[in-house]
Amino acid sequence: MSGTGLEIRGLTKRFGGLVAVNRFDLAVAPGEIVGLIGPNGAGKTTVFHLVAGFHGPSEGLIHFDGVSLVGLKPHAICRHGLARTFQLVQPFAGLTTLENVMVGAFNRVGDVAEARVRAAEIVDFVGLGPRRDTPARHLTLADRKRLEVARGLATEPRLLLLDEVMSGLNPTEIEAIIGLIRRIHSRGVSLLIIEHVMRAILALSHRLVVLHHGEKIAEGPPAAVARDPRVIEAYLGEAVEETR
Amino acid sequence: MGARVLLALGLAALVAVPPLLPKYALEVLISILFFGYLGACWNILGGYGGQFSFGHAAFFGIGAYTSTLLLLHWNVSPWLGMLAGGALATAFGLFAGYLSFRYGLRGPYFSLVTLAFAEMLRVVAVNWKAVGSSLGLVVPNRGSAPAMFLFAEKLPYYYVIFVMALGAVWITRVIERSRMGYALAAVRENEDAAEAAGVDALSTKLRAMAASSFLTALGGTFYAQYFAYIDPSLTFGPAISIGGLLPAIVGGAGTVAGPLLGSFVLTPISEVTRALLRGRAGADIMLYGLILILVISFLPNGLVGWLRSRRPGAERAA
Numbered sequence: 001m002s003g004t005g006l007e008i009r010g011l012t013k014r015f016g017g018l019v020a021v022n023r024f025d026l027a028v029a030p031g032e033i034v035g036l037i038g039p040n041g042a043g044k045t046t047v048f049h050l051v052a053g054f055h056g057p058s059e060g061l062i063h064f065d066g067v068s069l070v071g072l073k074p075h076a077i078c079r080h081g082l083a084r085t086f087q088l089v090q091p092f093a094g095l096t097t098l099e100n101v102m103v104g105a106f107n108r109v110g111d112v113a114e115a116r117v118r119a120a121e122i123v124d125f126v127g128l129g130p131r132r133d134t135p136a137r138h139l140t141l142a143d144r145k146r147l148e149v150a151r152g153l154a155t156e157p158r159l160l161l162l163d164e165v166m167s168g169l170n171p172t173e174i175e176a177i178i179g180l181i182r183r184i185h186s187r188g189v190s191l192l193i194i195e196h197v198m199r200a201i202l203a204l205s206h207r208l209v210v211l212h213h214g215e216k217i218a219e220g221p222p223a224a225v226a227r228d229p230r231v232i233e234a235y236l237g238e239a240v241e242e243t244r
Numbered sequence: 245m246g247a248r249v250l251l252a253l254g255l256a257a258l259v260a261v262p263p264l265l266p267k268y269a270l271e272v273l274i275s276i277l278f279f280g281y282l283g284a285c286w287n288i289l290g291g292y293g294g295q296f297s298f299g300h301a302a303f304f305g306i307g308a309y310t311s312t313l314l315l316l317h318w319n320v321s322p323w324l325g326m327l328a329g330g331a332l333a334t335a336f337g338l339f340a341g342y343l344s345f346r347y348g349l350r351g352p353y354f355s356l357v358t359l360a361f362a363e364m365l366r367v368v369a370v371n372w373k374a375v376g377s378s379l380g381l382v383v384p385n386r387g388s389a390p391a392m393f394l395f396a397e398k399l400p401y402y403y404v405i406f407v408m409a410l411g412a413v414w415i416t417r418v419i420e421r422s423r424m425g426y427a428l429a430a431v432r433e434n435e436d437a438a439e440a441a442g443v444d445a446l447s448t449k450l451r452a453m454a455a456s457s458f459l460t461a462l463g464g465t466f467y468a469q470y471f472a473y474i475d476p477s478l479t480f481g482p483a484i485s486i487g488g489l490l491p492a493i494v495g496g497a498g499t500v501a502g503p504l505l506g507s508f509v510l511t512p513i514s515e516v517t518r519a520l521l522r523g524r525a526g527a528d529i530m531l532y533g534l535i536l537i538l539v540i541s542f543l544p545n546g547l548v549g550w551l552r553s554r555r556p557g558a559e560r561a562a
Binding site (some may be wrong): 052053054056068073074075077078079083084086088091092094095099104105106107110111112115151152154155 | 325421423425426427429430432433434436437438439440442443444445
């Protein structure tokens with residue numbers, strides 16, 4: 001498998017008259033952790049939907065390891081080694097933690113016993129071992145976020161898209177998720193992360209990309225991007241609006 | 245394992261007791277297994293896959309008509325004819341399923357489309373002279389001819405439907421424990437999340453549709469041979485669609501034993517009310533509607549879900 005990573009060029013998505021994403025370029029090299037930030041409504045989640053095949057782009061190219069993802073269905077993209085989590089967690093509520101993760105594991109193995117073994121390993125890896133046989137509907141939000149990650153990880157992706165896996169968590173839980181993301185990275189998985197928790201995204205990312213009104217306004221090392229006047233303005237502008 | 249002993253005893257009773265039963269009791273038992281069988285067939289797509297078909301009579305009718313027409317015109321044994329009916333019903337199921345699933349019909353929209361397909365076939369059968377139109381078809385009585393799926397007594401029919409019901413339950417169990425079972429459950433619980441986890445939702449639903457429609461069609465052939473008469477409203481009518489989904493939902497949709505358990509509870513109730521309300525057409529259907537409302541309100545996971553939730557320490561009431 002040629003490891004050229006994710007390449008997005010000229011990605012545009014229009015919903016009627018609204019341009020949600022406009023001529024967006026992004027690359028994620030194998031082994032990289034890239035943070036995708038921006039104010040609410042900037043188009044970050046739309047980018048994830050486009051990459052993972054839940055929406056079709058209006059224009060633009062999406063390549064992953066040399067294969068075009070445009071027009072592929074989500075399950076085919078997942079099989080190709082690109083998995084995602086959902087911002088609003090989407091567990092299989094009636095299934096147990098282990099069964100949820102097994103569904104992901106079947107992406108690579110057909111045998112039930114083997115899928116169970118692999119899923120159990122990942123359930124332990126994300127720290128849900130004690131909740132293994134708990135129905136997903138009974139998990140706390142923090143555990144559901146871990147379950148999202150575990151299910152994605154079980155599909156054995158080379159690139160994992162994490163959509164706000166820290167939102168709604170307390171500082172201790174956030175610290176734990178940061179550690180988990182580092183351990184996922186050390187398994188050889190590249191990551192593209194949407195996150196509003198600045199402290200976390202600055203600490204984790206090798207590179208930051210900033211979206212504002214669907215357009216990329218900054219890209220670079222986290223420390224430099226955080227000082228970029230345009231980025232500060234984008235966030236401050238939002239902050240001012242919020243105080244009204 | 246107390247449950248296993250209980251199951252073995254129950255099966256032994258179902259094999260050993262029927263020859264001793266009076267004719268009417270045997271007929272009720274055949275009815276129980278027949279609707280339990282239809283429930284098990286419906287359960288594969290409706291219970292496990294969460295795709296609530298209201299039109300399984302389409303497959304049932306195709307099965308009944310195919311084997312009967314093959315018998316009448318070419319003297320093909322219904323044992324073979326039922327396989328042909330199953331194949332045709334599968335083809336129709338895949339066609340209807342592809343149209344519905346491909347264009348994203350979910351929930352009640354899927355239910356309505358399946359209902360429409362079944363009604364469409366009923367109207368076609370009513371107006372088609374070559375298949376007997378509304379007069380229906382009579383399976384000629386030649387006494388006992390086991391090779392032609394004809395028996396002089398009720399008892400052999402009982403054993404046939406007993407084996408069919410066991411087979412459907414066994415297939416359900418195999419599916420539940422396979423990769424397919426997990427894919428179906430994932431699609432039922434959350435189709436988008438299933439896709440994101442690598443589950444091909446369309447092909448998963450179509451495979452469940454294929455199994456469900458094939459098996460339902462075999463039930464149609466059984467019906468034709470057992471009652472020796474079929475007509476469009478008996479086989480393509482909503483009563484058959486409801487007759488399959490109701491025991492599954494009451495017993496526990498998405499559980500192996502649910503449909504049979506549901507039928508063991510529902511069918512006797514239906515027999516009694518039909519006897520009591522004789523002559524008041526539709527009263528038994530109204531009662532069925534009432535039962536369905538009560539079960540969905542108070543036992544959303546059916547009898548099996550209710551039994552599981554009563555078991556101490558059983559958290560998995562899903």
